[in-house]
Amino acid sequence: MFVRHEFRTAINRNRDKSYEELKCTPKIYNNPIQTKLVMKYKGLQEFLAERSELGIYLRFARAVAEGRYKDNQVFFGLVQTMQMATERRIRGAGMQNFPYPREFREWSFLIRMSSPRAYRNMAQEFRMESERSIRHCTSKQPRFPLGITSESFGFLRRYCEDYGYSIGHPLCLSVDDTKLFPAMQPLYDGPAKSWFLIGLPGETQLQAATPEQLEELMDGQHSPATKLRLWAIQIPFPNIPPLAFAILPIASKITASELTTYQLHAMNVVKAGTSILHNINPPSDYSNEEIISIPLYNLQGNIYINTQDAPHGRKTARNNIFSGACGLVLGDFVVHYKQLYDMAMTVSDPTLYERDVVRADRQDDNAAHRVFSAATLKGLTKDTEENMGLIVFLFVIGELIDAYESRTMPHAERAKVALRVRFFLSTWKLFLKKVGYSIQRHYLPPGATKIFHTLVDGLLGLILIHRDHLSSPMIPLLPWKHESMANERIFSALRGIFPEMSLVQALLAVPNIRATMSKAKQALFSKASYKTVANGYSFSNDTEDSAIM
Structure with a gap:
C-alpha cells in the first residue's frame, strides 16, 4: 500500500484544519495542546500554516522573534518606529514625545548631516524625527571638546x-x-x-x-x-x-x-x-x-x-620604487620604476592597472596591495635577470607587512620575519659602504628606513610585552589591531x-x-x-x- 502513488499523494496532502473545522472535530482525533492553543488565540492556526501570500511577512516575524536581527539595530529600529507610528495613528493619538530607538536615531542624525535632501526624501516614506527636533536636540548636547580634556x-x-x-x-x-x-x-x-x-x-x-x-x-x-x-x-x-x-x-x-x-x-x-x-x-x-x-x-x-602603520609601510616601499631620487642597488641588481611600469603596460596578463603606474595616487591602499601581491611576484619571476632586485625587495618588505596583517602566522614566524628584515637592511647598507656606493643615492631615504625599523621593533616589542608584561596570559596578540x-x-x-x-x-x-x-x-x-x-x-x-x- 505504501508504495502506491495514490496513497503517498493522499498522505502528503496538506490537511491543516481551520479554526471552524477544528472546533467541530472530536477531541480524540486532535492534538490536545495544539487544539487548546488554537482555540485560545485566534489567528494562530493561520500563522502556523504560513500561507503563501503571507509567507515573507510570517518568516520575518519569526526571524524577529528568534533574534536574527539583533545585530542590525538600525533596521530593527526602523521597523519599531513604523509599527509604533501605525499604532498611534489607529488610536488617533498624536506623535508628540515619540520614542525613537537610540541606534536608529543616531543613524538618522548622520544621514541628515551628510545629505539633508536625502533625509527629507526618507522622511516622506518612513517615520523619522523632524529636522527642527534634531536641531533642538543637537543644540542641547555638549559638543565634542577641542584637545585632550x-x-x-x-x-x-x-x-x-x-x-x-x-x-x-x-x-x-x-x-x-x-x-x-x-x-x-x-x-x-x-x-x-x-x-x-x-x-x-x-x-x-x-x-x-x-x-x-x-x-x-x-x-x-x-x-x-x-x-x-x-x-x-x-x-x-x-x-x-x-x-x-x-x-x-x-x-x-x-x-x-x-x-x-x-x-x-x-x-x-x-x-x-x-x-x-x-x-x-x-x-x-x-x-x-x-x-x-x-x-x-x-x-x-x-x-x-612605539609602532608604525603596516599599510603605510607598504605604501612607503611602493613610493620609493617610483621615486627617481634614489636608484636602489641590491648586489648586481637594481630596483626602479620601469620594472613595475612594464608589469602594467607590456605583459599579456597584467597584475597591475595603468592607473597604478601612470599618474599614480601615492596614497592608494589598493594599488600598494597589488604591487606586493603574490600574482605580481609570480609575474616578475618570468624575467629574473631583469627583475631579481625588485623580487627580493618586494618579498622581504612584503613579508614584514604580512607579519602584521596575517591572521594565521605563528608569532615565532612573525619574529623571524622581523629579524630577517632587520638583517636585510643592515646587510644592504653594509654592502653599499664596502663597494663604495653612495648611501644617499642607492639606499632607502632616512624617513623610509626609520619606518621599516619602527615596524620591526614594534612587532618584536609587541611580542615581548604580551609574553612578559601583561596581567593575564589569556589576552591574544593581534598585531593588525595595533x-x-x-x-x-x-x-x-x-x-x-x-x-x-x-x-x-x-x-x-x-x-x-x-x-x-x-x-x-x-x-x-x-x-x-x-x-x-x-x-x-x-x-x-x-x-x-x-x-x-
Missing part, C-alpha cells in the same frame, strides 16, 4: 565599560593628521549658552557674548588651522569599533616639542618614565653575535611600544560626509560617526575589495577575525 578620559572609560574591557588590559593609541579646510566659523555651545568662533590652531576658542561681538570677531584677521590631528583608541579585539579619543586643529608649521606635549598628555603621563631595553642575549659560545635591543617605555608602571587603521576609518567617514572638511564640521560629525562606527554593522553586507582602483582608503572587515577568538 577630562571629558576625553571619560569617553575612554565608558568605551571600555561598554565592551566589558578591563582598564589594565592593553590598548592601541594611534595618532594621525588630515587636511583641514582653513575657516573661522561660529559654533553655539548649548551647555555654556554662548557662541564661539572656532578654527584657530590649538585649543583657542573666541567666545562672543552677543551677536555683535561675534560679528566683530569674524571680521578680524585670523590664521586658521590647516590640519586636524586625531587621537584614536582601539581595543585590540575583533568586531570592536575604534574610539575617537580627541581632536586638535594644528597649524602647518608646528614644533615636535608641542606635539610631544599633547602626546604625553594623551597617555596620561605626569612625568616621563625611563626607557628600558629588553636584550636578546647571545649564547656564551657565540660572543661575537650582535645584541639586538628592542626599546620599550615604562611610563608610570605602564609599558609602551595600527593607525582606526584613524583612517574615522577620516574616511568624515571625508564621506564633508570632502572639504572644516573644524566646525568635524566637531559636529565626530560624535555621530563614533556612535555609528560599529564594525559588526559594516560587515553585514560589505567586504573589502582590492580590485578597486583609485580608491584611497581600503579596509579589511573583521568577519575572519572572529574565528580567531
Whole structure:
C-alpha cells in the first residue's frame, strides 16, 4: 500500500484544519495542546500554516522573534518606529514625545548631516524625527571638546565599560593628521549658552557674548588651522569599533616639542618614565653575535611600544620604487620604476592597472596591495635577470607587512620575519659602504628606513610585552589591531560626509560617526575589495577575525 502513488499523494496532502473545522472535530482525533492553543488565540492556526501570500511577512516575524536581527539595530529600529507610528495613528493619538530607538536615531542624525535632501526624501516614506527636533536636540548636547580634556578620559572609560574591557588590559593609541579646510566659523555651545568662533590652531576658542561681538570677531584677521590631528583608541579585539579619543586643529608649521606635549598628555603621563631595553642575549659560545635591543617605555608602571602603520609601510616601499631620487642597488641588481611600469603596460596578463603606474595616487591602499601581491611576484619571476632586485625587495618588505596583517602566522614566524628584515637592511647598507656606493643615492631615504625599523621593533616589542608584561596570559596578540587603521576609518567617514572638511564640521560629525562606527554593522553586507582602483582608503572587515577568538 505504501508504495502506491495514490496513497503517498493522499498522505502528503496538506490537511491543516481551520479554526471552524477544528472546533467541530472530536477531541480524540486532535492534538490536545495544539487544539487548546488554537482555540485560545485566534489567528494562530493561520500563522502556523504560513500561507503563501503571507509567507515573507510570517518568516520575518519569526526571524524577529528568534533574534536574527539583533545585530542590525538600525533596521530593527526602523521597523519599531513604523509599527509604533501605525499604532498611534489607529488610536488617533498624536506623535508628540515619540520614542525613537537610540541606534536608529543616531543613524538618522548622520544621514541628515551628510545629505539633508536625502533625509527629507526618507522622511516622506518612513517615520523619522523632524529636522527642527534634531536641531533642538543637537543644540542641547555638549559638543565634542577641542584637545585632550577630562571629558576625553571619560569617553575612554565608558568605551571600555561598554565592551566589558578591563582598564589594565592593553590598548592601541594611534595618532594621525588630515587636511583641514582653513575657516573661522561660529559654533553655539548649548551647555555654556554662548557662541564661539572656532578654527584657530590649538585649543583657542573666541567666545562672543552677543551677536555683535561675534560679528566683530569674524571680521578680524585670523590664521586658521590647516590640519586636524586625531587621537584614536582601539581595543585590540575583533568586531570592536575604534574610539575617537580627541581632536586638535594644528597649524602647518608646528614644533615636535608641542606635539610631544599633547602626546604625553594623551597617555596620561605626569612625568616621563625611563626607557628600558629588553636584550636578546647571545649564547656564551657565540660572543661575537650582535645584541639586538628592542626599546620599550615604562611610563608610570605602564609599558609602551612605539609602532608604525603596516599599510603605510607598504605604501612607503611602493613610493620609493617610483621615486627617481634614489636608484636602489641590491648586489648586481637594481630596483626602479620601469620594472613595475612594464608589469602594467607590456605583459599579456597584467597584475597591475595603468592607473597604478601612470599618474599614480601615492596614497592608494589598493594599488600598494597589488604591487606586493603574490600574482605580481609570480609575474616578475618570468624575467629574473631583469627583475631579481625588485623580487627580493618586494618579498622581504612584503613579508614584514604580512607579519602584521596575517591572521594565521605563528608569532615565532612573525619574529623571524622581523629579524630577517632587520638583517636585510643592515646587510644592504653594509654592502653599499664596502663597494663604495653612495648611501644617499642607492639606499632607502632616512624617513623610509626609520619606518621599516619602527615596524620591526614594534612587532618584536609587541611580542615581548604580551609574553612578559601583561596581567593575564589569556589576552591574544593581534598585531593588525595595533595600527593607525582606526584613524583612517574615522577620516574616511568624515571625508564621506564633508570632502572639504572644516573644524566646525568635524566637531559636529565626530560624535555621530563614533556612535555609528560599529564594525559588526559594516560587515553585514560589505567586504573589502582590492580590485578597486583609485580608491584611497581600503579596509579589511573583521568577519575572519572572529574565528580567531
